Amino acid sequence: MKLSPPTTAFEAPAFQAPVAEVETRWSEAAAVPPRKPQSRLWRLLRHPFTWWVLAPTLIAIVYFYGIASPQYVSEARFVVRSRSDAPQVSLGSMLSAAVGAAPGVSSGDAYSVRDFLTSHDAVMRTDERLDLHRIWGREDADIIARLWNDDPERLTKYYNSMVSVTYDSSTAVITLRVRSFSPADSKAIAETLLTLSEQLINSLSERAREDALRIARHEVEIAERRVLTSREALTSFREQQQELDSAGAVQAAVATMAQLEGQLIAAQAELRERQAFMRPDNTVLQVTRNRIQALERQIEAERIRRTQGDGALSQQLAGFERLMLERDFADRQLASATASLETARIEAQRQQLYLARVVEPNLAVYPLYPRKLIGVGSVFLGLSVAFGIGWLLIAGMREHAV
Numbered sequence: 001m002k003l004s005p006p007t008t009a010f011e012a013p014a015f016q017a018p019v020a021e022v023e024t025r026w027s028e029a030a031a032v033p034p035r036k037p038q039s040r041l042w043r044l045l046r047h048p049f050t051w052w053v054l055a056p057t058l059i060a061i062v063y064f065y066g067i068a069s070p071q072y073v074s075e076a077r078f079v080v081r082s083r084s085d086a087p088q089v090s091l092g093s094m095l096s097a098a099v100g101a102a103p104g105v106s107s108g109d110a111y112s113v114r115d116f117l118t119s120h121d122a123v124m125r126t127d128e129r130l131d132l133h134r135i136w137g138r139e140d141a142d143i144i145a146r147l148w149n150d151d152p153e154r155l156t157k158y159y160n161s162m163v164s165v166t167y168d169s170s171t172a173v174i175t176l177r178v179r180s181f182s183p184a185d186s187k188a189i190a191e192t193l194l195t196l197s198e199q200l201i202n203s204l205s206e207r208a209r210e211d212a213l214r215i216a217r218h219e220v221e222i223a224e225r226r227v228l229t230s231r232e233a234l235t236s237f238r239e240q241q242q243e244l245d246s247a248g249a250v251q252a253a254v255a256t257m258a259q260l261e262g263q264l265i266a267a268q269a270e271l272r273e274r275q276a277f278m279r280p281d282n283t284v285l286q287v288t289r290n291r292i293q294a295l296e297r298q299i300e301a302e303r304i305r306r307t308q309g310d311g312a313l314s315q316q317l318a319g320f321e322r323l324m325l326e327r328d329f330a331d332r333q334l335a336s337a338t339a340s341l342e343t344a345r346i347e348a349q350r351q352q353l354y355l356a357r358v359v360e361p362n363l364a365v366y367p368l369y370p371r372k373l374i375g376v377g378s379v380f381l382g383l384s385v386a387f388g389i390g391w392l393l394i395a396g397m398r399e400h401a402v
Helices: 019-031 040-046 048-067 091-098 107-117 120-130 132-136 152-162 183-241 246-275 283-307 313-348 372-401
Strands: 072-082 163-168 173-180 353-359
Touching: 048 372, 072 107, 072 183, 107 120, 107 163, 107 173, 107 183, 120 132, 120 152, 120 183, 132 152, 132 183, 152 163, 152 173, 173 183, 183 313, 183 353, 246 283
Parallel strands: none
Antiparallel strands: 072 173, 072 353, 163 173
16 A cells, blocks of 8 residues: 655645735635625616517507507308298208208308408409508508408408308308408498408309200200190101001901901801701802902911011001000100290399398497507517416527536
C-alpha cells in the first residue's frame, strides 16, 4: 500500500491560493453591488405567453369590440311537397313513422333544393339580380369581413360562409339563414333565394310533366301504327282470298256440308225403302242411286276444299283468325295508350311539386354576428392549448439535450 508523504504543520497545501490573491477577490466581490429584483410587469412582458397568447387575444378583443361591423341574419324556412306523396296506411309508411321520417315528403327533391342553394349557379343568379359585390363589399363594413374579390370562385366561397342551408330529415323543413351588413340586404337575398328555389321546383315539375306526356304520346303513336298495320294486313288478306269474312265462309261451308250430309242420309234411307218393294232394275232405284253418288262426290269435294290445298278453308280461317286477333290486340293497346295519355294530361294540369313557405324571411333588428365573446374565447383557448403543447415539447427537448 502507498503512504502519503509526510507534511509539517507549517507547510501549505499545493492547491491553496496565496493569501494576497484571496484578499483581492473578496475585495472585488464586496465592491460589486447586488442585482435588483425585476418587477412583475417586466417579467410578464418578457414571458412568451404574453406574446403568443395574450397579445393575439388583445388584438381579437380590439377587432371584435371596436372594429368588426355588425352582421344581421334573415331566416326563412320552407318545405318541398309533392301532391303524389299523400299519406297512405302501409307497412312502408308505418316503418317511416317509426324511424321518425315525415310522411308525404319528397326527400330527394328537398336535397336537390338544398344543394342548389349552395351551388355556383345559385350564386350567379343571385348576383345578377342583387349585385352581391355591392352588398357584401360595401365601404362601411370592416376590412376583414367584407368581400374583396370579384371572381366567381371566391364569391361562391364567400357566399357559402354567409349563407347556410340545413335540412331536417325528421320534419322535412329546410332552414335558410343569410348574413349581411344590413337587415334589408339580408332579407332581399333570402327572398331572392326562395324565388330561385320556387323556379327550380317549377322547372322540375314541368320537366316531369313533359316527360310523362312525351312518353304517353309516343305510346299512342306506336299503338296507332300497330292498328293501321293490322288493318292493312287484314285488307290484303281479304283481297287475296277474295272473301270478306272467312269465319262466315267457314260457317256457310259447315252448314252446306251438314245439308249435303242430311240429303245423303235421306237419299240412302229412301233407296233402302224402295228396294224393299221394287225390282232391282227399276229406273226409280237407279235415279236414287245416281243422286246418292252425286251427293257423296259433292261432300268429298267440299271436304277437300275445306282441308287440302293452299286455298283450304282451314288455312284461310287460321290466317283470318290470326289477323283478327292482332287487330283486337292493337285496338286494346290503342285504347290503353289513349287512356294513359288522358291520365297524363290530367296529372299535367296539377303541379306535382311545390314549395311551401313555413317561415317568411324576417327583417332583423339586432345583429347576431359577429359573436364577440365566443370569438375572443375561442382565440384565447386555442392559443393557450397550442402554447401549452409547444411549451411541453420544448421542455422535453431540453431535458433530452442535457
